[in-house]
Amino acid sequence: MRVLPFLFLFVIFSAQAQPVQRPQLSVTKLNEQVYIHTTYGIYGKTPFPANGLIIKTKDGVVLIDTGWDTDTNTDNTRQLLQWVSKNLHQPVRLCIITHAHEDKVGGINELHKAGIRVISTPLTAQKSIKLGFESPEGILPNDTTFTVGQEPIQCYFPGEGHTSDNIVVWLPNQKILYGGCLIKSVAAFGMGNLADANLNTWAGSIRNVMKNFGNARIVVPGHQDWSDTKSLDHTLKLLEKHTAGQK
Template identity: 65%
Template sequence: MRKLICICLGLLIAHASTAQSASKPKLRVTPLTDGVYVHTTYGMYQGEPVPSNGLIVNTSDGVVLIDTGWDTKDSTDNTWQLLRWVADSLRQPVRLCIVTHSHDDKVGGIGELRKAGIRVVSTALTAQKTVASGYESPEDILPADTTFTIGNVPIRTYFPGAGHTSDNIVVWLPRQQILHGGCFVKSVAAFGLGYIGEANLSEWSKSVRRVMDRFGKAKWVIPGHDEWTDTKALEHTLQLLSKHAAAQPHR
């Protein structure tokens, strides 16, 4: 009997340990430069928590978010936590959110933002794909290349061509020399290209080179997932694409 109790207790402890290790971490906010922060939220993929990066840009006229938290149709707790952090820590209203492509790690919190009265914008293609995925539509007002200013902070959005998806854009903060690459750019910590179910592998390298031509002096390059560095992330993305191409069977 004692042996049976010990086995049961052991199974309960193991189950609790597994559940704890597989639980989703809470929002993490990391200061990058004066007025710019990286927000990191987590989604579950194959039973493991995976980080997703976006930006918080604090201006004199309110906050601009680059990408929502990683949420789903059923849960928007990550974006709620993000809005709560901005309200408590920056005490500024969120004026705008720019989403960089239509996957749920970037648009999943649109419903929470809309509920809070926050404007969400994207390209026309991202808006179409977002609706097709079952999320609320962002405003499809961004052209392929445009710069606008909020609170004296210039922000440039640029469509370099297809890559991770057909609609991926990057966001450039010229004053801070920060490039938010989103999932178009792979972290130097990445060993592979990740999800490529919607990737254009024949165009991705060309698109990365366009970004390098325009933003090759970036001090920080923020990938969609994992750690950030400088333009080494762009070079690493090209290397991963080259390795992937070399590994494919010749026809």
């Protein structure tokens, strides 16, 4: 009779000891040239989605951000490269890193192993090294537009917010804005990870984005669902709510 409580406790302990499983990569098509790649990390002991872009050009594929990986586990980025090869049948020419957190730069060594060039701003490159990741090429100015396979891509630093190095990426031909973690999804109820945030400048940075890219058809945040420009206003409201709660 004394064995049953023991067995019960063993089952409970075993269930708690099991590592949390991350869902597999998912890819969502926005149009014939642009896709969203979504990978999962563990945040608050539960799987949480992180978004990036796959841009198909006439001269190969450009990725915006890696999968959500760590320096010892790059399965998400490996799956991402496999998906591109299988479904788009083009090489990945370039990856742009939007800031130095593991949900954006974590898979960089997987890209380097595949011979893929990875670029960022100088600050993101410096911060990546400090976090223990391989360094992107820190060559991006704070505001620059370049073209890959006839597809113009603008990288823009609007000011500090989620981090001191966060940039956004604008696709003018597609009217698609990748806001990264500077922008909160309309599905978000809070500000999320604020460890490296600048709450004093974040709202101004959002307004700079709105001023420059207010004609966006789709705004893709760094996490969770995407929509039209409502996520920009939603981010401002979350910031106001957070600031009010701190008083």
